[in-house]
Amino acid sequence: MGYVKLVFFMIFPFLCQLSLSFCSSLSHLCPKDQALALQQFKHMFTISHDASDYCFDITGQSIQSYPKTLSWNKSTDCCSWDGVYCDETTGKVIELNLTCSKLQGRFHSNSSLFQLSNLKWLDLSGNDFSGSLISPKFGELSSLKHLDLSFSSFTGLIPAEISRLSKLQVLSIESSLLRFEPHNFELLLKNLTQLRELYFYGVNISSTIPLNFSSYLTTLHLRNTQLYGTLPEGIFHLSNLESLAFLEIPQLTVRFPTTKWNSSASLQMLNLYSVNATGRIPESFGHLTSLHTLILASCNLSGSIPKPLWNLTNIELLYLDDNHLEGSISDFFRFGKLRFSSLGNNNFNGKLDFLSFNRWTQLALLDFSFNSLTGSIPSNVSGIQNLHLLRLSSNHLNGTIPSWIFSLPSLTHLNLSDNHFSGNIQEFKSQTLDIVSLKQNQLQGPIPKSLLNQRDLFYLILSHNNLSGQIASTICNLTILTVLDLGSNNLEGTIPLCLGEMSQLMILDLSNNSLSGIINTTLSIGNELRVIKFDGNKLEGKVPQSLINCKYLAVLDLSNNELSDTFPKWLGALLELQILNLRSNKFYGPIKDSRTDSLFAQIRVIDLSSNGFSGDFPVRLFENFETMKISSEKSGTREYVGDISDDYTISLIVTTKGLELELPRVLTTNIIINLSNNRFEGQIPIIIGDLIGLRTLNLSHNRLEGDIPASLHHLSVLESLDLSYNKISGEIPQQLVSLTFLAVLNLSHNHLVGCIPKGKQFDTFENSSYQGNDGLRGLPLSKDCGGDEGVPQAANLYGIDQEEEGGDSAIISWQAVLMGYGCGLVIGLSIIYTMLSTQYPAWISRMDVELEHKILTRMRKHKKRH
Structure with missing residues (x-):
């Protein structure tokens, strides 16, 4: 035995060298x-x-x-x-x-x-x-x-x-x-x-x-x-199938097996997003006992959740959003292993149960938005410490926001908007927030300091609440902030200077607060701003020249302030600008002609109303509106101005169709010009007829003269035309009858003459559209035009409707007419008496009553004229 050991130790080095050599050759x-x-x-x-x-x-x-x-x-x-x-x-x-x-x-x-x-x-x-x-x-x-x-x-x-x-x-x-x-x-x-x-x-x-x-x-x-077509049911019966996904194929119809699937034991993931699975979720789903991921979003599903579905105790990810499902939300708390749950945009109802909440110890995502949930959020919740995303927006929830939400250590996304929450926004424990949306509630108090120290925050939406206090300059610590919406609150003070240095900011909405002072924010070169809304404040001074650095700016709303400046024509160099709203300020002076072709080329809405602009009508400004020269009447898609996020949409107050309306979203087809309530002079330019995309044109309450250009009949999609309270003369162009989209017309308080056009939309307008024009005649006014009733006016027959040449002739003419009408009246009454006493047929009775009415009406009109 010792000998064997001795030999082994002697040859061991050789064996190692041989092994290494062999391994080396293999490599x-x-x-x-x-x-x-x-x-x-x-x-x-x-x-x-x-x-x-x-x-x-x-x-x-x-x-x-x-x-x-x-x-x-x-x-x-x-x-x-x-x-x-x-x-x-x-x-x-x-x-x-x-x-x-x-x-x-x-x-x-x-x-x-x-x-x-x-x-x-x-x-x-x-x-x-x-x-x-x-x-x-x-x-x-x-x-x-x-x-x-x-x-x-x-x-x-x-x-x-x-x-x-x-x-x-x-x-x-x-x-x-x-x-x-x-x-x-x-x-x-x-x-x-x-x-x-x-x-x-x-x-x-x-x-x-x-x-x-x-x-x-x-x-x-x-x-x-x-x-396209129907998904073969045989796919659901593939015996080894573990993961099945059909995504974004809306033309594909899916019909689930109504009995047990052959793949029931093996199927672990079923993802059907945006396919056509119209109908109810069948009870056969209850056999999928190995299922841990179930996604049936945007599938047109309806009805309640079948009871066998609650047997799927291994479900960790459940997405049923964007359907028409209904039932109590509390049933879903039976899934004790849930980590991701999205049930948004359905018809679920009921209250949230805090005892069930505490079972979801691994929950990371919870989305119950756009349903019909009621009551308050439970306050005694302690088990959900891993929650990253919480969306309960667009429900009917009320009460205060419980402290456990603000204490979540890893929260990244919080959306509780469009509910009825009240109370203060507490300080957040999480340092990883990236989206916070609490808009459209009744929250009050200051903006929490902890929100202004979030290095990852890129959406901050707190609009339509009752928040107070000032906007702290520390908000500029949010270096990657993309959307800042603090509109419609009670914030006061000045706009922080540093906001113009936030390089990633795309939407800046501070509208409808009580902010004051001048806009002295210097907007840096290379900024990403698309939307600036400072409307509805108490801002003074001039429009900051640094706005010219906002090369991507699509929306600028400075309306309803106290700004005092001449027209900032230089804004026209912003090639992406689509909405410019300066209404209700103290702008003044003329809008000088510009020969620069590119100015305001993309503009869709320009509102300069209720200011002090004066001088000649800015004809050349209108020549540059290239986008307005394109009609989008046949466009099949609905597109909106300034929409870069589902959590923020552009709202705009406009005057159209005789009403002041707030558009919650601005369609690209909402093409509007409003220069009303200024002191513009001169004539309405023919060039407006080239702006065939116009939906609303309001030039009222100015000092415009001349005729209504017949070229306006080219505005085939025009819905509202207001030229009231000017000095416009001449006749209403007959060509305007072709404006079949025209719903509101206001030509009142001008110097218009002649007959009102007949037909199409003009048969629907009332007296108020024309009042204050003494020279207008025809329906719906009481002054009719020749041939209105199918019978020529007597005045025209006798030539007495011309200008008076002298007092005597006028008296003679009036007396002659009065005698003629008097005789006619006597004859008419005689006929009526004879008819009644002899029982003439009814049609003769109707004819004579109409004749009498015409005689009396014309007598009154002629008497009033003289």
């Missing part, structure tokens, strides 16, 4: 042709740091991106290169993982990559091969089991040769620029009989879903693929 087995092919492939691309900005694996998890090919050095064995894996026996490359490697360039169809014929795993996802086709030679890599070409900007047809990869188990392709030829999708599913996982995102399939799926299939994810 240097990469054949030269393989290394050369990889080197050639590397040199086809450049490294771009923009090529892999957003990188995710096939499960949706974020992964790190870095240039892996930088480690590919000729002096080292290719099997040691980053992302390269070799067969331990042959040394040939069998796996190549270049996901998110920042590669950029054209992927050629004869790439040296296809020389790696032993590849079993190939991942090229998360790079930039823009403009590259998927080569048919991929079909020659017959050993491939895993192929991922997603998020790399491939384009064109997916070659039919991909269907030859009969050993393929995982296939992932993403690009909105890729498509299948007819029947090639069916061919692919028919041939890939070993397929376990299939991911197609954005690929244009444009066909129905075939029946022939691999029986080994465990994962099927299809997103935005233009599939």
Whole structure:
């Protein structure tokens, strides 16, 4: 025994050396042709740091991106290169993982990559091969089991040769620029009989879903693929299915099995987002006992939740938002393992139960927004310490916001807007807040200091409350703030100077408060501001010249203040400006002509009303309104001005159709000009007829003269026209009858003459549209025009409706007319008496009564005229 030990110790060093030598030889087995092919492939691309900005694996998890090919050095064995894996026996490359490697360039169809014929795993996802086709030679890599070409900007047809990869188990392709030829999708599913996982995102399939799926299939994810028809029920019965997702395919109809599914035991994730699953959730869902993720959002589902669903005790993620579901919210507290729950935008009702809240110890996301919840938020809640997102907006909740919400240590997103909460906003414990929206409540007190020290906060929306105090300059510590909405409160003091230095700010709304002083905020060059609303305050002074630095500004509302300045024509150089509202201030002076073509080219709403502007009507200003020269009458989509967030929308007070209205959102089709209540002079320019997109035109209460231009009949979508209280003369153009959208017309208190046009919308306007124009005649006024009743006026027959030439002739004419009408009246009464006494037919009676009415009416009119 001792001898054996002695021999072992003597040869042990030799054995170690031999082992190391053998291991070393194994690690240097990469054949030269393989290394050369990889080197050639590397040199086809450049490294771009923009090529892999957003990188995710096939499960949706974020992964790190870095240039892996930088480690590919000729002096080292290719099997040691980053992302390269070799067969331990042959040394040939069998796996190549270049996901998110920042590669950029054209992927050629004869790439040296296809020389790696032993590849079993190939991942090229998360790079930039823009403009590259998927080569048919991929079909020659017959050993491939895993192929991922997603998020790399491939384009064109997916070659039919991909269907030859009969050993393929995982296939992932993403690009909105890729498509299948007819029947090639069916061919692919028919041939890939070993397929376990299939991911197609954005690929244009444009066909129905075939029946022939691999029986080994465990994962099927299809997103935005233009599939149509009805989802075959057989998919729900695939025995190995673990994860099923059909996303953003609204033309796809889904009908769930009404009996037990064959995949019930294995299915763990069911995600049907934005498909057509109209109807109720069937009781068969109760058999999915392994299910931990259930997403049935935006599926047109209705009715109550079936009782068997509460048996799914393993549910961790539950999204049923954007449907028409109903029932008590308290039922959902039965899911004790919930981590993510989104039930927003349904018809759920009831109260929140704090005892059930405490069961959700792992809850991270809770969204019950846009329902009909009542009562108050429970105050005795202690178990939800992991909550990151809480949305209870747009319900009927009341009371104070309980302290446990402000004490959540990891809260990032809080939205309790559009309820009836009262009391103060307490100090927040969390230092990770990114969204806080408490608008449309009855909250009071100052803005909490803790909110102004959140380094990650980018949405702060506290509008439509009763908050008081001043806006502290520490608000500028919010360096990444994108939306700041403090409008419609009781805030006072001045606007902090530093707001203009917040480089990420896009929306700044301080409207409808009691802010005072001048606007001395200096807006820095390169700012991102899209919306500035300071309206409804007590601001004085001039419009700050630094606004010219806001090159992205779309909305500027300074209305209802005490600003005193001339017209800031230089704002017209802001190429994105769509809404300019300066109404109800102390602006003064003329608006001088401008020959700069680009000024206010994108303007849609310009309101300069109720100021002291004077001088000639600004004709050249109107010539620059290029966007108003385009009619959007046939536009099928509803677009809004300044909408960059679902949590904030642009509101605007406008005067239209004779009313002062608040538009909660401003459609791009709301094209409005309001210059009323100023001292503009001159004539209404013909050029206004070119602004064919106009919906509202208000030039009332000025000193305008001349005729109404007939060119206004080109404004085919005009809904409101107000020219009242001016000195406009002449006749109403007959062409205006063509304005079939015109709902409100006000031409009152001018010097208009002649007959009012007849037909279409003009038959609907009342006296108030024309009053104060003594020379107007025709319906609906009491002064009729010739031929109004189908009978010529007697005055015209006898020539007495002309201008008076002398007093005697006028008296003679009046006496002659009076005698004529008097005789007619006597004759008429005689006929009536005879008719009544002899019982003439009824039609003669009606004719004589009408004749008498006409005689009396014309006598009164002629008498009033003289």
